[in-house]
Amino acid sequence: MNETKQKRSIGGELVLPVAGVLFTLYYFSTIIDSPWTAQVSAFFIGTILLCLCVALFIKNGMALARGDAAMTFHTLFSRLDISSGRLALLMITIGYAILIAWGGFTITTFVFLFLAMTVLNKGNSKGFIALLSAGLSLGGYLLFILAFETRFPRGPFETFMELVLSNGS
Amino acid sequence: MEVDFAFFAELLVHTLSFWWVIIPTIFLGLLVGAIPGFSAANTIIILLPLTLAMEVEIGLVFMIALYCASRMGAGIPAILVNIPGTAGAAATPLDGYPMTKQGRGQQALAMSFVASTLGGLLTTLIALAAMPILAEVGYYMHSVEMIVVMLFGISLIATIAAKDTLKGLIAGFLGLMIGSIGSDVVYATPRGTMGFLELYDGVPLIPALVGLFAVSEAFIIIEKSSIVTDEGRANMQRPGWGATLEGTFFALSRWWHITWNSLIGLIIGVIPGAGASIASFVAYQQSRTFSKTPELYGTGHPEGLIAPEAANNGVTSGTLIPLLILGIPGGATAAIMLVVLQYHGVNFGPSLFFDQPELAYGVFMAMAVTYALMILTILPLSRYMSRVTLARTVYMAPIIIAFTLVGSFVPREYLFDLYLGLAFGVIGYIARKTGYHVAAILIGVILGPLLETYFLRALKKSDGDLMVLFSSDLGNTLWAFLAASIVFPIVLDRYRRRKSRSSAA
Incomplete structure (x- = not known):
């Protein structure tokens, strides 16, 4: 039991090299028929990256064979991801990125901040979180959209405020 | 008009009279600099109607103050929460955040x-004194010399990889591969774009910065209640001016270090197309190479x-030199300044220093006055700014995500960039965890x-x-410096080890 615990978890550290290898091979497939100017730099960098990744695979393979390492993903995924609210935060963040196109900056940011803070704070201090979320999203609206005139994603709130402000002037 | 001591004294007093423009602009600049996605260039564009309506001197002072403060x-944020406001501050958190x-x-x-x-x-002072000489630097820096300068920056990857060479190099080359996405510069052949039109221009930097950092x-950070360690938290519970003074005196005691690195920034800034990010990486690498405690x-x-902080501020004055002398902007902000000043009828080039010396030298005087006023206004605030790090991470993490992800949308206004920021966030998370x-x-x-x-x-x-690659004298000299900067730390390290072994014996 103790021996298993002492083994180095190497599954997680292989994720980026595997992704790197797959991406490099895909990249090569997109330039295989291109002029040399499009190939030279990428082939040079890509080949080095492939060699480095292969070296890491061999190094970790040898550690596995010696019994010094285990093909586990403890370093990347653990129960802490659920208990700390990290997984929930990731889901809420993905939802935020998708919904902001329809909900607009102010409303979506308010909902995101409220939900994320409530989840991370285990449901405590909801009143304070609601006030903080409202203050920040409205502050963001005033600073970015009204003051800097940044073309942030617009939704019902921004459209409504635009109507109110244009009638007022 | 004669350019003598009296001229500069009068110019200084005249520039100081614009304090009412400079001080509010400093705060605006600090704000836009601190938010990823915003920059002095963006802000000047947004405020262009206002800038064009201003008198030329006020407009110039406004743009310069905004540029320096940003x-x-x-x-x-690079120091406090590990989020560089711009790519130019990407080397700052390496030691600032710890x-x-x-x-x-x-x-x-x-x-x-x-x-x-x-x-x-x-x-700024060096630029004032040696402007004509510095302006010529751009003429001597061709593609070969620039390759070596880039390699100086890239060699920082090897430094970072020192603890785990293989993983460090994989991270660096993965970054180089991601940086290769987009159309090639000669025939515009799309490469590795996965069918996304938004990637044809290459990977935008702000989403990468926002996501990775x-x-x-x-x-x-949500694994702990605060980003500061318990010991650090205990230290910060006793706030006072002592820490500010300690930091100030330490920095002043390293005046030579600041001088050397700001000169690196100045020279890199003069080269059109180079920028603060290259300067800060090169400076960090050089600083480590010649340090007694690498x-x-x-x-x-x-x-x-x-x-890196001295270097990226050295770039600020450097980018304005080719603008004033040659009419070639050294960076995005300088290019926008060119447009605004040309609108006001200012013609750039050597004649500017004879026809309108108060304007030509006034640019650098405005810069010097801005820096002087900035340190007076911002230094006392460091005591309060650092308190941000005591906020609970349950509140801080969602705020960081919301406002930086949206920041990645700002430069190009593509929702795609927001998704890209999130994708880089996942890559960054996996990288940190593994x-x-x-x-x-x-x-x-x-x-x-x-580099490509x-x-x-x-x-x-x-x-x-x-x-x-070895065809120019300047290029070969830079190659020699590059080789020395790689070999020197190894030799020095061996010498120190031998010395410590002999002293232990």
């Missing part, structure tokens, strides 16, 4: 402000913070496309002859 502002985690955020801010101010002031950091870099070493350094990935993303551009230019000129 450069300094970018370092504040200092904050140790509860030395206030000292780190003070050091950063002093290094930025001294670096900016010094290079900010989003991934937000997902990491092993402390990356652990919260003050010199590792001072070097022992790969996000800074190495970012260096690759930033410098990779630039200059490399292809050099090869096109020489019909594919690789020996072109």
